[in-house]
Amino acid sequence: MMKTKTLPGILFLMLGSTLLANGEPTAADAMFTVNNTWMLVSAFLVFIMHLGFATLESGLTQAKNTVNILFKNVSIIAIGILTYTLCGFNLMYPGDFNGYFGFSGFGISAPAGVAGLIEYANGAYTYFTDFIFQAMFAATAATIVSGAVAERIKLSSFLIFSTIYVALVYPIVGSWTWGAGWLADKNFHDFAGSTLVHSVGGWAALIGAYTLGPRLGKYGKNGNIKPILGHNMPLAAIGVFLLW
Numbered sequence: 001m002m003k004t005k006t007l008p009g010i011l012f013l014m015l016g017s018t019l020l021a022n023g024e025p026t027a028a029d030a031m032f033t034v035n036n037t038w039m040l041v042s043a044f045l046v047f048i049m050h051l052g053f054a055t056l057e058s059g060l061t062q063a064k065n066t067v068n069i070l071f072k073n074v075s076i077i078a079i080g081i082l083t084y085t086l087c088g089f090n091l092m093y094p095g096d097f098n099g100y101f102g103f104s105g106f107g108i109s110a111p112a113g114v115a116g117l118i119e120y121a122n123g124a125y126t127y128f129t130d131f132i133f134q135a136m137f138a139a140t141a142a143t144i145v146s147g148a149v150a151e152r153i154k155l156s157s158f159l160i161f162s163t164i165y166v167a168l169v170y171p172i173v174g175s176w177t178w179g180a181g182w183l184a185d186k187n188f189h190d191f192a193g194s195t196l197v198h199s200v201g202g203w204a205a206l207i208g209a210y211t212l213g214p215r216l217g218k219y220g221k222n223g224n225i226k227p228i229l230g231h232n233m234p235l236a237a238i239g240v241f242l243l244w
Contacts, residue, residue: 035125039133046136049243050077053143056239057150060230065151072146072155076162080139083167088138089131091171092179099182101172137197141170144201145208151228152212165204173200 054073058066087106094102108131142162149158176183177190190196220226230236 032125036129039125039129043133043136046133046140047077049140050143052239052242053147054239055235055242057147059232059234059236059239061150062228063231066231068155069150072158073143075159076139076142076146079159079162080142080166081135083163084135084138084171085131086167088167088171089134091168092134092138092174094175094179097175097179097181099180099185100176102175102179137193138166138170141197141201142166144198145205148205149208149212151215152209161208169204170196170200 050073054070057069061069085108089108090104094104142165174196175181177188177196215228217226218228
């Protein structure tokens with residue numbers, strides 16, 4: 001009962017602080033609340049993508065690897081949030097930098113005071129709302145690679161890769177565009193992460209699949225192809241709809 005009372009209170013403080021500060025709601029206050037709410041809903045929808053990736057991967061791989069696939073996809077969420085909190089977010093949004101590489105320190109901290117928190121992004125949404133949304137995308141970028149190397153890589157090796165990818169590779173490339181880096185200076189626009197999230201993740205997946213080679217048992221001794229069928233097509237179909 002305490003939790004159900006506490007959660008609305010937290011949301012009210014985070015989304016409605018300008019209403020309290022100004023006394024009476026205005027159009028700008030309402031838009032601020034709507035923006036924050038929609039950003040958090042969008043972050044949840046991106047989170048659901050991980051369920052889609054997990055079910056799609058599990059359905060299209062062999063039954064013996066199901067636990068490995070599921071554990072890997074769950075771990076990516078934890079790794080993504082922790083590493084993005086530690087250094088990824090400040091690598092991706094370093095503030096003033098040379099356009100190629102910048103870092104504003106470890107951890108996350110909102111601009112000083114309540115006013116700094118609210119006035120973040122020109123008053124569109126709060127600092128922590130943006131962080132939650134961006135952290136979900138960072139973890140998603142690593143999940144894209146997961147499907148390409150399924151049944152090809154050891155779990156421990158993939159977790160090490162995911163840590164490096166989310167902590168360094170994704171944020172640095174992201175800073176070139178979303179962090180006002182050199183690509184942004186050339187008027188490059190990345191619509192909804194089509195390049196930063198999906199293309200960069202796709203290139204990493206291609207390199208991983210090429211480096212690791214085919215799955216064990218894919219080819220016979222004489223080079224003939226042996227089909228490795230997925231074990232659960234309904235599960236794979238659910239994954240497709242969740243991602244769609």
